[in-house]
Amino acid sequence: MRKYNVPGPRYTSYPTVPYWGTMPTEAQWVEALSTQLERAKQEDLGASIYVHIPFCESLCTYCGCNTRISRNHGVSSPYIETLLQEWSLLRSKLGVQNDMPVQEIHFGGGTPTFLTPSELDYLIKNLLVSIQPKSGYEFSIEVDPRVTTSEHLAVLREYGFKRISMGVQDFDPKVQDIVHRVQSVDQVRTLTEQARAMGFTSVNFDLIYGLPLQTPTSIEQTMNAVQSIRPDRIAFYAYAHVPWIKPGQRRFTENDLPQGEAKRALYELGRAILEANGYFEIGMDHFALTSDSLWKASQERTLHRNFMGYTSRNVQPVLPLGVSSIGDAWTAFAQNEKLLETYVDRVKQNQLPIHRGHVLDREDIVLRTHILNLMTRLETSWKEEDLYTSYLDSVPAKLKELENDELVELTATSCKVSEKGRAFLRNVCMAFDARLARKAPQTALFSQTV
Numbered sequence: 001m002r003k004y005n006v007p008g009p010r011y012t013s014y015p016t017v018p019y020w021g022t023m024p025t026e027a028q029w030v031e032a033l034s035t036q037l038e039r040a041k042q043e044d045l046g047a048s049i050y051v052h053i054p055f056c057e058s059l060c061t062y063c064g065c066n067t068r069i070s071r072n073h074g075v076s077s078p079y080i081e082t083l084l085q086e087w088s089l090l091r092s093k094l095g096v097q098n099d100m101p102v103q104e105i106h107f108g109g110g111t112p113t114f115l116t117p118s119e120l121d122y123l124i125k126n127l128l129v130s131i132q133p134k135s136g137y138e139f140s141i142e143v144d145p146r147v148t149t150s151e152h153l154a155v156l157r158e159y160g161f162k163r164i165s166m167g168v169q170d171f172d173p174k175v176q177d178i179v180h181r182v183q184s185v186d187q188v189r190t191l192t193e194q195a196r197a198m199g200f201t202s203v204n205f206d207l208i209y210g211l212p213l214q215t216p217t218s219i220e221q222t223m224n225a226v227q228s229i230r231p232d233r234i235a236f237y238a239y240a241h242v243p244w245i246k247p248g249q250r251r252f253t254e255n256d257l258p259q260g261e262a263k264r265a266l267y268e269l270g271r272a273i274l275e276a277n278g279y280f281e282i283g284m285d286h287f288a289l290t291s292d293s294l295w296k297a298s299q300e301r302t303l304h305r306n307f308m309g310y311t312s313r314n315v316q317p318v319l320p321l322g323v324s325s326i327g328d329a330w331t332a333f334a335q336n337e338k339l340l341e342t343y344v345d346r347v348k349q350n351q352l353p354i355h356r357g358h359v360l361d362r363e364d365i366v367l368r369t370h371i372l373n374l375m376t377r378l379e380t381s382w383k384e385e386d387l388y389t390s391y392l393d394s395v396p397a398k399l400k401e402l403e404n405d406e407l408v409e410l411t412a413t414s415c416k417v418s419e420k421g422r423a424f425l426r427n428v429c430m431a432f433d434a435r436l437a438r439k440a441p442q443t444a445l446f447s448q449t450v
Contacts, residue, residue: 020358032329046101052322172218240447
């Protein structure tokens with residue numbers, strides 16, 4: 001643990017955002033999206049849409065997301081109109097007006113249910129009027145149990161949403177107080193039961209280990225409460241302490257945090273409880289029941305990882321809507337403006353509000369494939385010419401020490417992560433990260449890997 005607990009990316013993309021270089025022009029970005037849309041149509045598939053709602057009524061101090069704290073709900077309506085204007089502009093650039101093929105829609109934040117049920121209804125209705133849902137489509141949303149009502153759920157079900165994700169984090173009152181996220185087990189249980197009664201088929205809980213004041217006892221109590229509600233899947237993330245990026249985390253100090261081996265012990269305890277209760281570890285930090293699509297995808301080797309975490313399939317392209325939203329066209333990334341006012345101004349000027357991005361070269365695409373394979377299948381191979389680039393010649397040497405520690409199994413053209421090595425998956429992927437190797441960060445950009 002001490003040897004490998006170093007700062008490193010979580011690899012929701014490759015290249016990782018701090019190493020994005022050549023930003024696509026608007027024309028290049030539209031062309032990349034169009035190419036992936038055409039491929040999707042040929043395979044009778046559709047795009048994925050990510051909609052970012054940044055507003056929250058209060059700040060959760062562990063949070064690393066792009067948020068805007070406000071108790072003034074008057075900010076919602078103008079933002080919705082901007083989102084719809086951006087959607088119209090993007091469709092116009094892509095030459096698709098009223099029949100956009102769509103496989104997935106995901107609402108994230110922030111707090112999407114900061115919107116009132118009527119506002120949510122208006123937004124979704126006006127998005128869907130130009131969308132052609134493809135067979136097997138999946139609509140999902142992240143919600144806050146403290147503000148989400150049965151009326152919210154009814155609107156979502158009316159429009160075909162079946163998957164819901166709740167931020168739980170921890171049920172210990174002391175932990176909840178210091179991270180400014182106080183909610184009861186009963187609140188979470190009630191919302192889960194309401195969702196299931198209305199026909200939601202997959203409920204996810206987000207949990208975090210390594211939060212301030214967490215102890216083995218608090219993890220055990222949280223996991224026992226979670227088991228009594230029994231969500232279909234669980235994301236059990238490591239807390240990323242980056243107060244130099246997120247000043248809200250300065251509400252507590254490093255002295256309040258379980259670190260190193262003590263932090264990892266919290267994960268192992270939580271993992272043991274989950275596995276004893278029928279949950280299987282999927283990729284990194286995710287668990288699912290065998291009835292859930294995430295477990296089935298892991299067995300069928302269709303599991304995918306993107307900016308939203310693990311998904312059951314690779315849906316391309318990802319069309320970004322909203323402030324700070326990130327799009328993915330496989331050969332290019334683009335992120336919208338991160339400052340709300342700038343985002344709104346650019347959309348009003350009929351510009352795609354791209355703030356930064358990256359055009360992948362061939363090496364990027366090859367290495368992206370291998371890192372994705374490791375993150376989703378725990379193994380990868382570069383025997384075929386189209387999966388080879390010269391940087392891979394250096395990978396076995398970079399992984400030699402991990403091989404000596406029985407964390408990976410290596411050949412000259414393949415890498416497989418051992419069961420013991422799962423805890424160090426980010427470290428394994430770092431060996432494939434050419435951009436990180438060539439330009440080590442001068443300042444701390446990433447959280448600790450373990």
